[in-house]
Amino acid sequence: MTKVVVPPRMSALRGSTQASGLPEWVVPASLSLSVLGLALSIYLTIEHYTAPGTAACPAGRTVNCAQVTTSAQSMVFGVPVAVLGVVFFVAALALCLPQVWAMRDPRVWKARLGVTAVGLAFALYLIFTEIFVIDAICLWCTAVHVVTFGLFAVVAMATALADLPSR
Amino acid sequence: MAKTARSTARQRAEQARIARERAARRARRVRNAWWAIAVAPAFVALLLIIKVAIPSPGGGLGSGELSAATVAALSPPADVLDLVSRGQGVTFPNKTQNQPALTAGDKPEVLYIGGEFCPFCAAQRWGLVIALNRFGSFSGLTGTFSSSKDAFPNTATLSFHGATYTSDFLVFNGVETSDRDQKQLETLTPDQQQLFTTYDSPPYVDAQSTGSVPFVDFGNQFLQTGTAVDPGLLAGLSHDQVAAKITSDPTGQVAEAILGAANAFTAIICKLTNGQPGNVCTSQAATAYQQEVG
Numbered sequence: 001m002t003k004v005v006v007p008p009r010m011s012a013l014r015g016s017t018q019a020s021g022l023p024e025w026v027v028p029a030s031l032s033l034s035v036l037g038l039a040l041s042i043y044l045t046i047e048h049y050t051a052p053g054t055a056a057c058p059a060g061r062t063v064n065c066a067q068v069t070t071s072a073q074s075m076v077f078g079v080p081v082a083v084l085g086v087v088f089f090v091a092a093l094a095l096c097l098p099q100v101w102a103m104r105d106p107r108v109w110k111a112r113l114g115v116t117a118v119g120l121a122f123a124l125y126l127i128f129t130e131i132f133v134i135d136a137i138c139l140w141c142t143a144v145h146v147v148t149f150g151l152f153a154v155v156a157m158a159t160a161l162a163d164l165p166s167r
Numbered sequence: 168m169a170k171t172a173r174s175t176a177r178q179r180a181e182q183a184r185i186a187r188e189r190a191a192r193r194a195r196r197v198r199n200a201w202w203a204i205a206v207a208p209a210f211v212a213l214l215l216i217i218k219v220a221i222p223s224p225g226g227g228l229g230s231g232e233l234s235a236a237t238v239a240a241l242s243p244p245a246d247v248l249d250l251v252s253r254g255q256g257v258t259f260p261n262k263t264q265n266q267p268a269l270t271a272g273d274k275p276e277v278l279y280i281g282g283e284f285c286p287f288c289a290a291q292r293w294g295l296v297i298a299l300n301r302f303g304s305f306s307g308l309t310g311t312f313s314s315s316k317d318a319f320p321n322t323a324t325l326s327f328h329g330a331t332y333t334s335d336f337l338v339f340n341g342v343e344t345s346d347r348d349q350k351q352l353e354t355l356t357p358d359q360q361q362l363f364t365t366y367d368s369p370p371y372v373d374a375q376s377t378g379s380v381p382f383v384d385f386g387n388q389f390l391q392t393g394t395a396v397d398p399g400l401l402a403g404l405s406h407d408q409v410a411a412k413i414t415s416d417p418t419g420q421v422a423e424a425i426l427g428a429a430n431a432f433t434a435i436i437c438k439l440t441n442g443q444p445g446n447v448c449t450s451q452a453a454t455a456y457q458q459e460v461g
Contacts, residue, residue: 067315070286070318127214160199
């Protein structure tokens with residue numbers, strides 16, 4: 001019979017997240033979404049700086065990544081939106097590490113919820129510009145928006161389920 | 168004994184009440200979380216419904232007369248062109264070897280082939296027109312935008328369709344094969360088609376770029392397939408905003424690219440015209456690319 005040995009650190013983390021009422025799926029789900037979002041944002045950033053308008057994506061009337069990623073709206077205050085995506089997902093990744101989920105300080109939980117809420121609000125603004133200003137949809141950007149939404153949903157639900165010292 | 172039992176029962180009841188309140192608070196938080204999560208898809212659904220229900224007006228972009236400010240920016244003062252010199256971010260055309268000179272009558276000819284839809288053509292025209300304005304003048308130039316359905320959408324530019332160019336030093340032919348909706352606009356003459364087939368294919372361009380536009384043939388001595396200027400620099404700018412950047416910010420990125428490209432084209436045209444007119448071809452702007460021109 002094989003005995004599974006759980007490293008002390010992980011077992012301590014599991015104990016503390018369970019103690020705060022956090023479902024076990026929250027940590028892997030939030031970490032996976034952060035890593036996926038970061039990978040997508042890095043791809044769009046590389047595409048922005050090396051070969052604008054050449055993302056692997058159909059160039060049709062409705063779905064057209066080049067039209068979106070080379071539009072005036074692809075920059076905000078001179079900063080490429082793809083770079084803002086990288087910054088957002090790096091922050092999200094840091095806040096979704098197991099050690100950070102294990103923290104019971106309500107300020108950390110509020111920061112995580114706030115960051116993902118801001119990310120989702122920005123994604124909704126970008127969807128608005130795609131539909132009404134640029135008049136085209138970028139599949140890669142849509143993937144980032146879906147990941148951002150998923151991350152917010154996981155964090156919002158986890159924050160609601162957690163029993164923290166004071167709220 | 169009975170007192171202890173009553174006390175224990177009270178404690179249990181209190182604990183049960185606290186647990187119920189905690190469960191109720193948690194249920195309330197979960198309900199609020201579901202509402203917050205539901206807002207995003209509801210918002211997107213609302214946007215899509217509005218988009219489908221209200222047809223787009225089409226953006227209101229199209230061809231039109233150029234403003235006085237834009238016309239003025241297409242003939243910048245010589246000292247501004249000298250100041251910019253080589254500029255920045257300019258892709259210089261390729262030099263050919265031992266090709267017969269392209270002439271019209273006794274003048275060298277410059278041939279441009281492009282399309283109004285094409286964002287790279289949009290970026291290329293600014294510098295080309297500024298260079299050509301040093302050797303002659305245009306009439307009938309109009310303002311337009313590249314396609315809204317292509318890379319670098321709605322890039323502000325000029326159109327050679329319907330424009331005429333007169334010069335004592337060279338002949339310029341600008342052919343716009345399609346409008347911004349990619350509907351056919353002009354057709355190439357057999358001679359132009361021959362030049363396009365010959366010089367817009369290997370070995371003058373790589374195989375992947377065969378037949379690409381913009382294509383500019385400077386007297387068969389210099390060729391450019393693609394643009395000298397990054398169209399991304401013009402993203403979101405109107406004609407007047409591009410003009411303002413040329414006239415008011417000559418050391419800015421946009422002017423450095425457009426005027427730098429204009430100086431590169433000027434140097435090439437000076438080579439074709441054997442240095443005529445002298446005041447243009449001896450200027451600092453025209454000699455900035457002397458090394459590439461040879």
